[in-house]
Amino acid sequence: xxxxxxFVAASKKAQPKLTKIDIPxxxxxxxxxxxxxxxxxxxxxxxxxxxxxxxxxxxxxFTLGNDFSGTVVAKGKNVNKYQLGDQVxxxxxxxxxxxxxxxxxxxxxxxxxxxxxxxxxxxxLIPLVGLTAYQALFDxxxxxxxxxxxxxxGSGGVGSLAIQLAKAKGAYVATTISPKNKxxxxxxxxxxxxxxxxxDFSKVLHDYDAVFDTHGKGDTTKALxxxxxxxxxxxxxxxxxxxxxxxRNLNLFRKLVIKLISRSIVKEVRRRKVSYQFLLMNPDxxxxxxxxxxxxxxKVKPIVDRTFEFDQVEDAxxxxxxxxxxxxxxxxxxxx
Numbered sequence: 001x002x003x004x005x006x007f008v009a010a011s012k013k014a015q016p017k018l019t020k021i022d023i024p025x026x027x028x029x030x031x032x033x034x035x036x037x038x039x040x041x042x043x044x045x046x047x048x049x050x051x052x053x054x055x056x057x058x059x060x061x062f063t064l065g066n067d068f069s070g071t072v073v074a075k076g077k078n079v080n081k082y083q084l085g086d087q088v089x090x091x092x093x094x095x096x097x098x099x100x101x102x103x104x105x106x107x108x109x110x111x112x113x114x115x116x117x118x119x120x121x122x123x124x125l126i127p128l129v130g131l132t133a134y135q136a137l138f139d140x141x142x143x144x145x146x147x148x149x150x151x152x153x154g155s156g157g158v159g160s161l162a163i164q165l166a167k168a169k170g171a172y173v174a175t176t177i178s179p180k181n182k183x184x185x186x187x188x189x190x191x192x193x194x195x196x197x198x199x200d201f202s203k204v205l206h207d208y209d210a211v212f213d214t215h216g217k218g219d220t221t222k223a224l225x226x227x228x229x230x231x232x233x234x235x236x237x238x239x240x241x242x243x244x245x246x247x248r249n250l251n252l253f254r255k256l257v258i259k260l261i262s263r264s265i266v267k268e269v270r271r272r273k274v275s276y277q278f279l280l281m282n283p284d285x286x287x288x289x290x291x292x293x294x295x296x297x298x299k300v301k302p303i304v305d306r307t308f309e310f311d312q313v314e315d316a317x318x319x320x321x322x323x324x325x326x327x328x329x330x331x332x333x334x335x336x
Contacts, residue, residue: 006101007313008061016064018313024097024105031082031108032074033090037124037307038065038099040320040329041157058095065099067091067127069120070333079108087114091127091283100313102333112288115295122302125157125328130291130300132236132281133162136212137169140234140277145170147209150201150226154190155181157328158214158236160303163188168299174208176201181326184303202226213238221268229273239265240278248280303327309334 001022009016026032044064069089072082082088090111092099114123137143149166153159154175166173167189174192177185185193194201202222209231211223216237223233241262245255269276294300305325308316310333320329 004102005310006063007065007098007310008063010061012058012060018311019061021061021063021101023103026074026076026105027107028076028078029107029109030076030105031072031079031088031111033068033070033088033104033106033111034073035068035070035099035102035104035333036087036120037070037333038068038331039125039128039157040316040331041066041128042320043128044100044317044320059097063098063101065092065101067124068099068104069114069123070104073103075108082108082111082113087120087123088112089114089123089127090285090288091131091281093283100310100331102310109285110283112285112292115292117296117298118302121307121330121332122304124330125302125304126161126291126295127283127288128281129157129161129328131284131287132158132279133165133212134287134291135281135284136234136236136279137162137165137210140279141210141212141232143169143171143210146172148172148174148207149210149212150174150205150208150223151212152176152196152201152215152219152223154185154188154193155326156214157303157325160184160188160327161300162212162214163190164300165294168294171210174201174205184326210234221265224268224272224274224276227272227274232275232277233269234277234279236279236281238278241266241276244278244280305329307332 003020004023006021007016008019072086088111090106092106149171151159151162154163155177163173173190175190176194176196179195202225205226207228208226211233213220213223213235220235220238239262240258242259305327307330310331
């Protein structure tokens with residue numbers, strides 16, 4: 001069987017490393033994509049914790065990586081929407097092996113054609129952060145034109161996409177940044193920009209309709225303070241709640257743990273008469289297509305911080321883990 005290079009954890013305790021594994025076989029509803037680029041996401045570093053916390057059944061050896069861009073080189077007999085040679089991008093399911101590989105097999109419902117006005121490298125950064133921002137703003141927050149939204153960490157991978165999506169909707173956007181990134185978030189359309197080194201955003205912002213919390217920690221509790229009664233907060237980095245238990249069908253032990261650790265935040269939410277949700281993004285090809293249209297209409301643009309060749313994957317992960325990147329870090333695949 002033909003082999004490919006991939007970044008693989010051989011077992012639950014093993015450190016991932018570059019190795020050769022079989023090119024995946026595709027099912028009838030899948031396509032095989034020759035990967036051009038894959039993006040680095042914080043969840044890539046936390047995959048073991050995610051597997052345990054979300055009861056994700058993982059088969060080893062396990063290939064890391066969550067989203068990608070590339071070219072369709074084979075398709076299952078039930079796939080009619082895509083043809084060989086199509087350039088696509090997508091985000092795999094958590095239960096599937098990953099995208100830090102020269103080829104990936106993925107169900108066709110989770111991909112879309114890449115925007116015609118960007119490169120494959122730029123396209124690779126969109127799926128995970130784009131879908132996360134899209135689902136937070138529109139599925140959970142139901143953001144409307146004229147509303148005020150606070151999005152922290154506006155120069156990061158998720159934040160930079162979320163600002164653009166909110167502005168495309170016609171919302172007023174406030175964000176926090178390091179001073180060196182002020183020009184970037186201005187170019188993305190942010191209306192109010194706060195230097196988090198100098199100013200506590202909860203002291204200067206008020207009467208907000210929505211918060212998209214991408215940072216967690218103390219920001220989550222502070223962000224509740226700036227909401228109007230009836231306002232909504234969605235977090236991807238704060239404390240999960242029992243709603244997640246139902247969404248992910250978690251067991252009783254995890255339900256009890258989450259209920260315990262979320263007690264204080266739930267109490268604060270009720271006191272302030274606001275809503276609070278924890279979001280785990282779901283892959284969705286139809287929503288990716290909507291992002292494609294926004295990019296082609298020049299309402300959203302991808303922000304690439306730095307690219308690494310595939311052989312430098314460990315360096316790329318270390319660089320991303322420092323948390324100082326502006327936009328996304330990308331792996332580019334080169335065949336032997």
